[in-house]
Amino acid sequence: MSTSTASASPSGTSTDPTNVIVETRNLGKIYRDFWGRKKVNALKALDIEVRKGEIFGLLGPNGSGKSTTIKLMLGLLFPTSGRAFVFGKDATDVSKNERIGYLPEESYLYKFLNAEETLDFYGRLFDMPADVRRERTEQLIQMVGLQRARRRQLKEYSKGMTRRIGLAQALINEPDFLVLDEPTTGLDPIGTREMKDLILRLRDQGKTILLCSHQLADVQDVCDRVAILHQGELKELGRVDSLLKVQDVTEIHVKGLDDKTKQEIKDVISRSNGELLQMDNPTTTMEQLFLDIVRESDQRPGRRGGGA
Amino acid sequence: MRLTPDQFLNYFEWLFDPKGLLQGFFLVLILAILGFLVGFVIAMLKHGPGEGFLQVAKIIRELFVVDIPKTSFRRVAAIAKLAIKEAIRKKVLVVVAVFVVAIMFAGWYLDPKADNPARLYISFVLSATNYMVLLLGLFLSCFSLPSDIKSKIIYTIVTKPVRPTEIFFGRVLGFTAVGTIIIVLLAAMSYLFVVRGLDHTHEAKEISGDGTSGVSTLQRFHSHTFTLNENGEGSTNETKGHRHLVTKDGDKIVFSKPVDDLTARVPIYGTMRFTGRDGEDGTGFNVGYMSEYQRYIEGDTLSSAIWSFKGVSPASFPTELNYDMTISAFRTYKGDIVTPVGGVVIFRSSDGLVESERIPFKVKEFLIDQRSISTKLKGFRKGQPTELDFFQDIAPDGKFDLVIRCQDRGQYLGMAAGDVYLRAKTLPFWWNFVKGYISIWLQMVIVICFGVMFSTFLSGPVAIIATISFLVLGFFGSFIDQIVAGKIEGGGPIEALIRIPMQSGSGVQLDIGNPVLENVIHVADQGLLMGVQTLKSAIPDFTQLGTADFVAYGVNLFDGLLARHLTICFGYFLMTSIISYFFLKTREMAA
Numbered sequence: 001m002s003t004s005t006a007s008a009s010p011s012g013t014s015t016d017p018t019n020v021i022v023e024t025r026n027l028g029k030i031y032r033d034f035w036g037r038k039k040v041n042a043l044k045a046l047d048i049e050v051r052k053g054e055i056f057g058l059l060g061p062n063g064s065g066k067s068t069t070i071k072l073m074l075g076l077l078f079p080t081s082g083r084a085f086v087f088g089k090d091a092t093d094v095s096k097n098e099r100i101g102y103l104p105e106e107s108y109l110y111k112f113l114n115a116e117e118t119l120d121f122y123g124r125l126f127d128m129p130a131d132v133r134r135e136r137t138e139q140l141i142q143m144v145g146l147q148r149a150r151r152r153q154l155k156e157y158s159k160g161m162t163r164r165i166g167l168a169q170a171l172i173n174e175p176d177f178l179v180l181d182e183p184t185t186g187l188d189p190i191g192t193r194e195m196k197d198l199i200l201r202l203r204d205q206g207k208t209i210l211l212c213s214h215q216l217a218d219v220q221d222v223c224d225r226v227a228i229l230h231q232g233e234l235k236e237l238g239r240v241d242s243l244l245k246v247q248d249v250t251e252i253h254v255k256g257l258d259d260k261t262k263q264e265i266k267d268v269i270s271r272s273n274g275e276l277l278q279m280d281n282p283t284t285t286m287e288q289l290f291l292d293i294v295r296e297s298d299q300r301p302g303r304r305g306g307g308a
Numbered sequence: 309m310r311l312t313p314d315q316f317l318n319y320f321e322w323l324f325d326p327k328g329l330l331q332g333f334f335l336v337l338i339l340a341i342l343g344f345l346v347g348f349v350i351a352m353l354k355h356g357p358g359e360g361f362l363q364v365a366k367i368i369r370e371l372f373v374v375d376i377p378k379t380s381f382r383r384v385a386a387i388a389k390l391a392i393k394e395a396i397r398k399k400v401l402v403v404v405a406v407f408v409v410a411i412m413f414a415g416w417y418l419d420p421k422a423d424n425p426a427r428l429y430i431s432f433v434l435s436a437t438n439y440m441v442l443l444l445g446l447f448l449s450c451f452s453l454p455s456d457i458k459s460k461i462i463y464t465i466v467t468k469p470v471r472p473t474e475i476f477f478g479r480v481l482g483f484t485a486v487g488t489i490i491i492v493l494l495a496a497m498s499y500l501f502v503v504r505g506l507d508h509t510h511e512a513k514e515i516s517g518d519g520t521s522g523v524s525t526l527q528r529f530h531s532h533t534f535t536l537n538e539n540g541e542g543s544t545n546e547t548k549g550h551r552h553l554v555t556k557d558g559d560k561i562v563f564s565k566p567v568d569d570l571t572a573r574v575p576i577y578g579t580m581r582f583t584g585r586d587g588e589d590g591t592g593f594n595v596g597y598m599s600e601y602q603r604y605i606e607g608d609t610l611s612s613a614i615w616s617f618k619g620v621s622p623a624s625f626p627t628e629l630n631y632d633m634t635i636s637a638f639r640t641y642k643g644d645i646v647t648p649v650g651g652v653v654i655f656r657s658s659d660g661l662v663e664s665e666r667i668p669f670k671v672k673e674f675l676i677d678q679r680s681i682s683t684k685l686k687g688f689r690k691g692q693p694t695e696l697d698f699f700q701d702i703a704p705d706g707k708f709d710l711v712i713r714c715q716d717r718g719q720y721l722g723m724a725a726g727d728v729y730l731r732a733k734t735l736p737f738w739w740n741f742v743k744g745y746i747s748i749w750l751q752m753v754i755v756i757c758f759g760v761m762f763s764t765f766l767s768g769p770v771a772i773i774a775t776i777s778f779l780v781l782g783f784f785g786s787f788i789d790q791i792v793a794g795k796i797e798g799g800g801p802i803e804a805l806i807r808i809p810m811q812s813g814s815g816v817q818l819d820i821g822n823p824v825l826e827n828v829i830h831v832a833d834q835g836l837l838m839g840v841q842t843l844k845s846a847i848p849d850f851t852q853l854g855t856a857d858f859v860a861y862g863v864n865l866f867d868g869l870l871a872r873h874l875t876i877c878f879g880y881f882l883m884t885s886i887i888s889y890f891f892l893k894t895r896e897m898a899a
Binding site: 031036071074075076077078094095097098100102104106108109110112113117121122124125126127169173 | 353375378380382383385386389390393394397398459460461462463464465466467468469470471896897898899
């Protein structure tokens with residue numbers, strides 16, 4: 001793996017500075033104990049940019065500095081070195097929050113409020129007038145599918161429901177920039193799929209999304225670019241499709257070939273000095289299988305789906 | 309009930325008192341310099357001197373240029389509303405239930421034989437409410453913010469456009485609203501408890517032959533004597549701090565509900581001075597009591613206490629001049645112990661040329677002696693006996709002196725400035741009661757401000773301890789003053805700590821066998837006490853803010869005093885909000 005501080009330009013975006021939503025310059029964070037002694041060097045000289053309209057993934061094992069990076073960008077932590085800018089403003093500037101939506105790793109919300117009260121409360125924090133808050137609350141409750149639980153206190157919610165209301169509060173201000181920390185944690189496969197679809201839809205609406213996740217498949221599904229951190233250092237940065245592309249292997253998907261034609265293809269590869277690595281029927285993903293079964297069950301209730 | 313001299317100042321005299329202004333100015337200056345230095349040192353350790361200075365300067369600039377102007381009432385209200393919901397849903401109203409239980413059983417331990425049951429009942433409800441509400445304010449304010457930080461809910465708050473000022477104002481406003489609801493409920497219950505608890509009447513037990521006087525039945529451990537005029541109307545004597553109006557209804561004598569027990573007398577206070585045995589200006593005698601509150605005048609000499617009143621008009625006293633006295637006696641010989649020590653009252657014009665006859669009285673110790681004289685009275689003009697009109701002859705410009713002398717040779721009468729006052733009128737008790745609760749409310753707001761301030765940088769339990777420390781210092785402020793002034797024996801904290809294992813009495817000199825070490829301890833103690841004294845000057849004096857005595861003793865809580873307390877409360881609100889701002893602004897919420 002190469003360590004890169006240069007960022008590849010995703011299609012549809014440019015390196016025009018006005019298009020940069022987040023920029024970190026030499027960003028570092030050292031955690032210290034009460035006496036000021038160094039405990040952990042959580043982040044070392046991070047230089048990244050998140051550009052307008054992209055879904056940017058932040059990957060890394062536990063303790064790699066992902067959460068620290070997000071907290072520095074949001075002003076929840078102060079950097080030990082370097083600086084972070086969001087919308088061109090210092091990360092500690094409160095006014096930047098007007099255009100940010102944040103879904104934390106776990107939905108840290110007031111458990112004694114119900115869904116409506118929660119969204120109303122966060123709407124007030126954005127200084128939204130009452131009629132706008134009401135309208136927005138209604139839209140978001142519909143969007144995250146909590147119509148039936150809107151008057152229940154959050155302490156009665158399942159983990160998936162809590163994630164949904166967490167997402168709704170992050171969207172209350174129609175943010176230009178969304179920070180999603182482990183957005184699919186606690187969601188069932190349908191919820192996960194809906195979340196990913198929603199993330200893509202929000203991107204299509206022109207919003208910029210910073211996503212931090214352990215679910216690599218989810219990151220691969222939705223992210224335009226990713227940064228991979230390890231032990232507080234940036235190890236890789238680039239477009240997902242180019243990073244995952246294996247340059248010296250060719251993949252062909254063909255439908256309806258008979259055995260004879262398949263043999264001819266093998267012969268052609270052999271004559272061309274190619275090495276056939278695999279030639280087989282592809283498998284679908286477990287996620288796709290699950291979603292197909294549930295969809296069929298919804299369409300034909302009571303019937304058991306066909307299987308092997 | 310004891311009034312200190314500074315309580316006689318009116319609001320503006322107090323507000324613009326040069327000494328107080330100077331003290332306040334220095335306190336603000338010291339706090340500002342100290343705050344800046346502490347902030348600078350912390351920032352310097354993190355960023356170096358140059359960058360550290362810029363960081364602190366930036367925060368100060370942002371407070372005035374950005375954060376205060378951009379503070380949104382909607383956000384403050386949202387945080388306040390949340391605090392109210394949190395308190396109610398976490399069942400804080402259980403405090404009201406505890407109070408209900410407390411007053412249900414209060415009758416068991418409130419002495420029904422007390423000299424003044426009204427005073428006892430009022431003191432009880434006000435004290436109970438006061439402690440309960442302060443504790444409530446303490447717990448509400450100290451735990452909320454640390455709990456949000458611990459549970460990380462604060463992440464979803466501070467990543468919204470919420471400013472530190474809004475977090476502080478919102479919480480203070482919300483907890484104050486919760487406390488206000490509870491105070492209103494407790495006040496209503498307390499009022500009912502007092503009014504219904506004191507309600508009683510009597511019947512006539514013995515009636516004189518002509519039917520104009522008699523004795524009532526025994527009720528609640530007391531009875532009254534009563535007199536009636538020719539119209540069949542009259543009154544009982546005062547017992548247990550109240551009277552009953554008595555009317556004759558046919559053959560039956562009817563007693564009203566108690567009167568004069570629940571009242572709010574509006575006092576007019578005068579300035580006081582003493583004269584010595586020779587009649588020249590003096591300071592009054594100290595008879596050796598620990599308290600320096602009252603000074604004494606000697607009997608059968610020219611020693612006197614003189615109160616100078618001004619602004620007294622016939623509008624307040626159309627036919628009678630009402631005045632109250634709370635005088636104590638000190639006997640140098642036992643004599644006739646049953647007969648109280650006697651004295652005289654003289655009303656004198658401010659130029660000393662006209663004065664009333666001597667009005668004799670016997671001291672009613674520990675009681676408010678309510679007296680009155682007619683405005684048409686006998687007296688002397690330049691030594692010649694004459695008939696006088698009080699407002700034409702003695703107080704033509706509203707100014708006059710009231711002189712008290714002790715008559716019994718070898719005995720002494722003790723008094724202080726607040727012990728004699730003119731009773732201009734009486735106001736409804738309920739209004740004074742409400743004002744007493746407003747005082748409690750102000751104390752609660754101060755506790756909430758301190759609680760929220762400490763919770764911006766301390767964990768919940770530590771914030772509680774810090775706030776309690778402030779409360780204790782606030783309640784025992786005068787004790788600390790006395791320790792610092794060396795009036796309390798036993799030395800400072802280090803010396804006291806050494807005395808405990810040595811089992812050394814506080815009245816003897818500390819002797820550990822090493823004079824040098826004793827000196828070191830003494831000097832270290834002085835340093836510590838100076839520190840505590842400085843800290844104490846920034847802490848609210850809750851004994852001064854408490855006004856329960858005014859209500860219990862039936863003295864109208866003057867509006868100027870309440871306005872002063874409101875100003876003090878606002879001052880602490882400002883101080884705690886600025887300190888909280890700096891802590892919230894510089895704190896890493898995710899650290």
